Amino acid sequence: MTDDIDLKRPDLYINRELSLLEFNGRVLAQALDARLPLLERLRFLCIFSTNLDEFFEIRVARLQELQALGSAQAGPDQLGPTELLAAIGARVHEQVDIQYRILNDTLLPALAEQGIRFVARAEWTPAQATWVQEFFEHELAPMLSPLGLDPAHPFPKVLNKSLNFIVALSGTDAFGRRSGNAVVQAPRSLPRIIPLPHTEAGQHQFVFLSSVIHAHVGQLFPGMQVKGCYQFRVTRNSDLFVDEEEVDDLLRAVEGELQSRRYGDAVRLEVADTCPQTMTDYLLAQVGLEPIDLFRVNGPVNLNRLLAVCDLPDRSDLRFAPFTPGLPVPLGRGGNIFAAIAKGDVLLHHPFESFLPVVEFVQQAASDPDVLAIKQTLYRTGEASVIVDALVAAARAGKEVTVVVELRARFDEEANIALANRLQEAGAHVVYGVVGYKTHAKMSLVVRREGRGLRHYAHLGTGNYHLRTARLYTDYGLFTCDKAITGDIVRVFLQLTSLGSVGALERLLESPFTLHEAMLAKIEREAQHAAAGRPARLVIKLNALVEPRIIQALYAAAQAGVDIELLVRGMCAxxxxxxxxxxxxxxxxxxxxxLEHTRVFYFHNDGAPEVYCGSADWAERNFFRRVEVAFPISDATLRQRVIDELALYQADTAQAWELQTDGSYRRLEAGDTPPVSAQQALMERLAD
Structure with a gap:
């Protein structure tokens, strides 16, 4: 190790917010990848928009709060909020310009060639114009409530991320009032993309809601003249604040905060690029933002709604080919899942392998007369969850059902409140974890009477108990009845539901107690092996790596001679x-x-390898402000399988980007050899 290297130097860290923007830039680049099906490229364009919305709602909002408080530091890289907001603004403006150029110059023409057209107002045929007018009069106008702006009608606090129009007017109304401006708010119930009728089979023609309103907005202001109509959208601070020292009832506190999310402080203003400067200045003043927070766009202000087009039922030819997830031989189909687990640990790699066994694990537990109790953590499940259905059925059948529901799972709070109430009504014991610590661990435990004793069966995962994301995210799940691991899970649930200390865990690593120090110790162990001249290597795969002490440990290990491979999908400092x-x-x-979501930690350990999977990324929140669990892959065959699958990702030349020293990413090329795709290889290896 080099003694004169100060591992705390700011220039040894990449700023996490800018790193997250780099990740979103890689998502945007997928929209330009001609190797991908056309509608999947459009989907990536929409995902970019969704990611950017959340980036502003949470991260930019937090930086603006720090700026208002006069904070001088935003992170280990020492960039202050003002400097960082300026860098973010410059980068996002560049990305948004690229996004709309991709939409207008590449994707929309390509879609038109495939018979999927978005018809501009200037291109409407007489028949289409007539249909649009009737649609406006019968379907839209009754839903719209235009608001003239005057002393009695101040500028409204428009809903977060809603579609709105600022309308410039002239003339006098029935009361003799002269008002220069009005606002039209489009309710969220209205479709943003409207299909035109009478198209040929396989052909689709759409008009944007914004185009329809633009064309007929004058009908909302009879007797007045419309001088201009411009769409705009305001993004607001959506981070919930719950005073953990004052809260008496966490559920009610979160419920109370949900409404404020819709009308938090403004953080971004998007307007049509045709909007005059005087009007944009007016809008900025009304929502309390600066010019750096303004984004002019050449198209709809909310591209997220284009996702509806990505799933056209008759255009599967423009999407990824479907595949059927595989099922490990030990589990079979429809057999007794507890008997299968009793024979040995079973590892699933979703979505290449089916999530159905996880569902069946809970369903069979609910119907099995020998099952006495079920304990479950729920972070994100989706609104209609068959797992929640099974837990409800189990509780109604008289089984002891305990569910730890994380109410503060960002943007799923409302759904989680509803499922918590449903579970309680069925008779389940519902707790909300520990105030101050989000419960992010993914665990399910079944207590079953077998013979004269009780046996515990468990599922541990890196992802949520959510059927939809299980088809879209890569995650590992482990079934086990190992006594040491299930005993640890019992203790973790006891921590979450009761008071007191349950002592050290035997096999699991847990945040906020042992996970951070354990990972530091394992990195240091590799460094000691290297210093002693032994082979030393670690491979880490996760979604984010930003915790300073972990990064310092990695730097120290690298200097000691450890080869370090990091597969980090998102933020990496x-x-x-x-x-x-x-x-x-x-x-x-x-x-x-x-979406790569697995968290895997492989330590070579001088030929006695250790592999852990878990729910935690390597970030401060995961180590210190959440309840997380990392679990060992003890079975030698399963452990080697995980190591081999990591090697597939390390060899990827089809979908891989490499981080450069300056913080930018370079897309890897296969050269003269055929490209290697880890995901494609796993689909071929594991899927049916």
Whole structure:
């Protein structure tokens, strides 16, 4: 290790917010990848918009709050809020310009060639114009409530991310009032993309809601003249605040905060690029933003709604080919899942392998007369969850059902409140974890009477108990009845539901108690192996890596001679390739058909390898402000399987990006050899 290297130097870290924007830039690049099906490219364009919305709602909002408080520091890289907001503004303006150029110059023409057209107002045929007018009069106008702006009608606090129009008017109304401006708010119940009738089979023609309102907005202001109509959208701070020292009832506190999310402080203003400067200045003043917060766009202000087009039922030819997830031989189909687990641990890799066994695990537990109790953590489940259905059925059948529901799962709070109430009504014991610590661990435990004793069966995962994301996200899930692991799970549930200390865990690593120090110790162990001249290597796969002490430990290990492979999909504050510090560190990001979500930690350990999977990324919140669990893959065959699958990702040349020393990413090319796709290889290896 080099003694003169200060591992706390700011220049050894990449700013996490800018790193997250780099990730979103990689998502945007997928929309330009001609190797992908056309509607999947459009989907990536929409995902970019969704990611950017959340980035502003949470991260930019927090930086603006720090700026208002006069804070001088935003993170380990020492960038202050004002400097960082300026860098974010410049980067996002560049990305948004690219996004709309991709839409207008590449995707929309390509879609038109495939018979999917978005018809501009100037291109409406007489028949289409007549149909649009009738649609406006009968379907839209009754839903719209135009608001003239005057002393009695101040500028409204428009709903977060809603579609709105600022209308410039002239003339006098029935009361003799002269008002220069009005606002038209489009209710969220209205479709943003409207299909035109009478198209040929396989052909689709759409008009944007904004075009329809633009064309007929004058009908909302009879006797007045419309001088201009411009769409706009306001993004607001959506981070919930719950005073953990004052809260008496967490559920009611979260319920109370949900309404404020819709009308939090403004953080971004998007307007049509045709909007005059005087009007944009007026809008900025009304929502309390600065010019840096303004984004002019050449198209609809909310591209998220284009997702509806991505799933046209008769255009599967423009999407990824469907595939059927596989099912491990030990589980079979429809057999007794507890008997299968009793024979040995079973590892699932979703979505390449089916999530159905996880559902059946809970369903069979609910119907099995020998099952006495079920304990479950729920972070995100979706609104209609068959797992929640099974837990409700189990509670109604008289089984002891305990569910730890995380009410503060961001943007799923409302759904989680509803499922918590439903479970309680069925007789389940519902708790909300520990105030101050989000319960992010993914665990399910079944207590079953077998012979004269009780046996515990468990499922541990890296992802949520959510059927839809299980088809879209890569995650590992482990079934086990190992006494040490299930005993640890019993203790973790006891921590979450009761008071007191349950002592050390035997096999699991848990945040906020042992996970951070354990990972530091395992990294240091690799460094000691390297210093002693033994082979030393670690491979880490996760979604984010930003915790400073972990990064310092990785730098120190690299200097000691450890080869470090990091597969980090999103934020990564490690700066690879710094001479004398991180030359042995390689960072890659995989952006493909499925969202990479597995968290895997492989330590070579001088030929006695250790592999852990878990729910936690390597960030401060995961180590210190959440309840997380990492679990060992003890079975030698399963452990080697995980190591081999990590190697597939390390060899990827089809969907991989490599982090450069300056914080940018370079897309890896296959050269003269056929490209290697880890996801495609796993689909071929594991799917049916």
């Amino acid at each position: 490690v700066r690879p390739g710094v001479p004398g510090v991180s030359e042995r560190i390689r960072v890659r990001s995989i952006i493909g058909r499925f």
